[in-house]
Amino acid sequence: MKHKAGFVNIIGNPNVGKSTLMNAFVGEKLSIITSKAQTTRHRILGIVNGEDFQVILSDTPGIIKPAYQLQASMMDFVKSAFDDADVLIYMVEIGEKELKDEAFFKKITNAKIPVLLLLNKIDKSNQEQLEEQVQLWAEKVPNAEIIAISALEGFNVKEVFDKIIELLPESPAYYPKDQLTDKPERFFINETIREKILMHYKKEIPYAVEIDTEEFFEEENIIRVRSVIMVERDTQKGIIIGHKGAALKRVGVEARKDLEKFFGKQIHLELYVKVNKNWRSNQRQLKRFGYNQ
Numbered sequence: 001m002k003h004k005a006g007f008v009n010i011i012g013n014p015n016v017g018k019s020t021l022m023n024a025f026v027g028e029k030l031s032i033i034t035s036k037a038q039t040t041r042h043r044i045l046g047i048v049n050g051e052d053f054q055v056i057l058s059d060t061p062g063i064i065k066p067a068y069q070l071q072a073s074m075m076d077f078v079k080s081a082f083d084d085a086d087v088l089i090y091m092v093e094i095g096e097k098e099l100k101d102e103a104f105f106k107k108i109t110n111a112k113i114p115v116l117l118l119l120n121k122i123d124k125s126n127q128e129q130l131e132e133q134v135q136l137w138a139e140k141v142p143n144a145e146i147i148a149i150s151a152l153e154g155f156n157v158k159e160v161f162d163k164i165i166e167l168l169p170e171s172p173a174y175y176p177k178d179q180l181t182d183k184p185e186r187f188f189i190n191e192t193i194r195e196k197i198l199m200h201y202k203k204e205i206p207y208a209v210e211i212d213t214e215e216f217f218e219e220e221n222i223i224r225v226r227s228v229i230m231v232e233r234d235t236q237k238g239i240i241i242g243h244k245g246a247a248l249k250r251v252g253v254e255a256r257k258d259l260e261k262f263f264g265k266q267i268h269l270e271l272y273v274k275v276n277k278n279w280r281s282n283q284r285q286l287k288r289f290g291y292n293q
């Protein structure tokens with residue numbers, strides 16, 4: 001039996017639905033999803049295994065013009081996703097007109113590998129708009145095959161997956177067949193907490209936050225976790241904690257519930273807030289949090 005395997009890397013503007021699509025393919029919540037831009041900060045692998053295939057998907061941060069070092073590191077993850085792709089997925093959403101970075105856009109239009117342009121969120125569209133958008137993207141990215149999808153509602157997701165299998169080269173598996181991702185358990189703890197922070201705090205707060213899980217003890221019936229929520233300034237610390245600690249408590253309760261589902265075990269989650277001045281612009285700190293490859 002012929003075996004197919006390869007890397008399928010998903011890139012596009014922030015908030016278009018890249019993480020939603022990867023999770024739909026994998027059938028697990030590997031990447032956090034929120035309605036805010038720059039939810040994803042890392043390159044996260046989601047591996048789908050079959051008897052005669054292995055599809056290694058990469059979810060990546062949305063493409064932006066970096067304003068500080070953290071964002072520059074996020075864009076390095078996007079760059080790396082061009083280097084090893086066997087198939088490139090360029091995701092756009094209904095109503096969107098262009099990529100926020102011309103150099104990346106050129107890489108897509110000059111790609112030597114198959115490019116699937118997925119026009120997402122068509123559940124929010126009508127036939128007329130859809131046809132007009134397909135036309136627009138066909139002209140802009142002539143080397144791509146365009147498929148209209150709804151990652152949220154699962155429309156055409158299976159069709160895209162079949163297309164990917166068709167396009168993948170013959171190759172043995174790259175990872176063990178029972179492996180689902182490249183990220184360790186602590187990463188999913190950090191991300192789940194960060195998701196709650198993106199959901200419940202406004203403006204700059206979520207972007208100034210990083211999570212560091214200092215302890216992860218797995219016992220037979222329970223996992224004991226201690227995580228630090230890092231902020232850039234004292235004022236942000238007060239906002240995260242909230243009046244009588246209520247805001248922080250809500251983050252803890254909601255994150256714990258999600259993590260119990262994810263790990264299938266009871267979780268004891270202890271949260272602290274610490275100020276780590278300007279960590280977003282500090283190379284050493286960024287390296288510590290896994291942003292330098």
Ligand SMILES: Nc1nc2c(ncn2[C@@H]2O[C@H](COP(=O)(O)OP(=O)(O)OP(=O)(O)O)[C@@H](O)[C@H]2O)c(=O)[nH]1
Nearest residue numbers: 014015016017018019020038039040062150151152
């Ligand atoms: N209506 C609709 N909403 C969608 C669809 N796919 C994703 N969304 C929503 O779009 C928002 C962003 O989704 P994400 O998957 O986090 O987007 P992303 O591209 O990973 O975003 P970043 O990580 O910030 O770059 C969320 O609120 C999703 O629920 C879709 O097919 N239809």
Ligand SMILES: [Mg+2]
Nearest residue numbers: 018019039040
């Ligand atoms: Mg994302």
